Amino acid sequence: MKKIFTPLICLIFVGILLALGLNLRVSAVKDRYHYETTGEIMWEIKTEEKVVALTFDDGPHPKHTAEILDILSNYDAKATFFVVGENAEKNSDLILRQYNEGHEIANHTYTHPLKTTLAKLEKELKQTDEIIFSITGTYPELFRPVEGQYSDQMIQSVVKKGYRVIMWSWHQDTEDWKNPGIHRIEKTVLKGVKPGNIILFHDGGGNRRQTVEALEKIIPELKEQGYEFVTVSELIKMKHVQTK
Numbered sequence: 464m465k466k467i468f469t470p471l472i473c474l475i476f477v478g479i480l481l482a483l484g485l486n487l488r489v490s491a492v493k494d495r496y497h498y499e500t501t502g503e504i505m506w507e508i509k510t511e512e513k514v515v516a517l518t519f520d521d522g523p524h525p526k527h528t529a530e531i532l533d534i535l536s537n538y539d540a541k542a543t544f545f546v547v548g549e550n551a552e553k554n555s556d557l558i559l560r561q562y563n564e565g566h567e568i569a570n571h572t573y574t575h576p577l578k579t580t581l582a583k584l585e586k587e588l589k590q591t592d593e594i595i596f597s598i599t600g601t602y603p604e605l606f607r608p609v610e611g612q613y614s615d616q617m618i619q620s621v622v623k624k625g626y627r628v629i630m631w632s633w634h635q636d637t638e639d640w641k642n643p644g645i646h647r648i649e650k651t652v653l654k655g656v657k658p659g660n661i662i663l664f665h666d667g668g669g670n671r672r673q674t675v676e677a678l679e680k681i682i683p684e685l686k687e688q689g690y691e692f693v694t695v696s697e698l699i700k701m702k703h704v705q706t707k
């Protein structure tokens with residue numbers, strides 16, 4: 464009895480492990496390597512050319528977005544704004560200004576929900592697209608998920624709808640939304656910056672005075688180092704040129 468019992472327990476145990484493993488593999492989110500290979504999500508590009516993409520999430524904010532646009536304009540720098548639809552609706556003048564000054568406007572949902580269903584996300588993307596179109600006459604091509612959280616199902620769905628999903632360089636997350644201090648924001652960007660990086664800032668979601676003040680130092684410093692500031696779509700085009 465004992466002789467049969469032990470292998471049986473082992474067999475059941477192995478069976479459970481296999482089932483768990485299989486299940487995990489099925490539900491796991493595909494990683495950066497996978498999505499960089501397919502080109503469906505972008506974190507940054509590798510290039511020798513001294514370019515970076517400044518990106519701003521969660522705006523427009525009536526005060527801080529205007530201040531940021533002033534700084535960008537002073538240095539002839541282009542940026543990409545991942546806007547929240549309900550803020551875009553309230554600040555259409557700033558969306559128009561972003562567009563007229565050559566910046567890129569991209570979709571960052573309508574209400575910035577941290578958790579939502581796929582159906583609701585699709586609805587929010589469409590709502591924000593229509594708002595941007597009603598102001599600028601063009602539809603955004605890029606989408607950044609809230610907090611960078613994604614599932615394979617989400618990526619499949621948004622890619623099918625024609626969006627390119629944009630994250631940011633992992634070492635270029637300024638965490639400016641936490642108000643960590645001007646110096647900290649500045650240091651995060653300047654210490655590890657490399658050509659082709661996508662830098663993450665926020666122009667909305669709270670008091671962004673630190674972001675504005677840090678930018679006043681970061682932009683001239685990077686310019687001094689020979690960097691040019693391009694939109695994310697411009698960066699994508701450079702990537703295509705490279706891989707040809």
Ligand SMILES: [Zn+2]
Pocket residue numbers: 520521571575609610
């Ligand atoms: Zn956000």
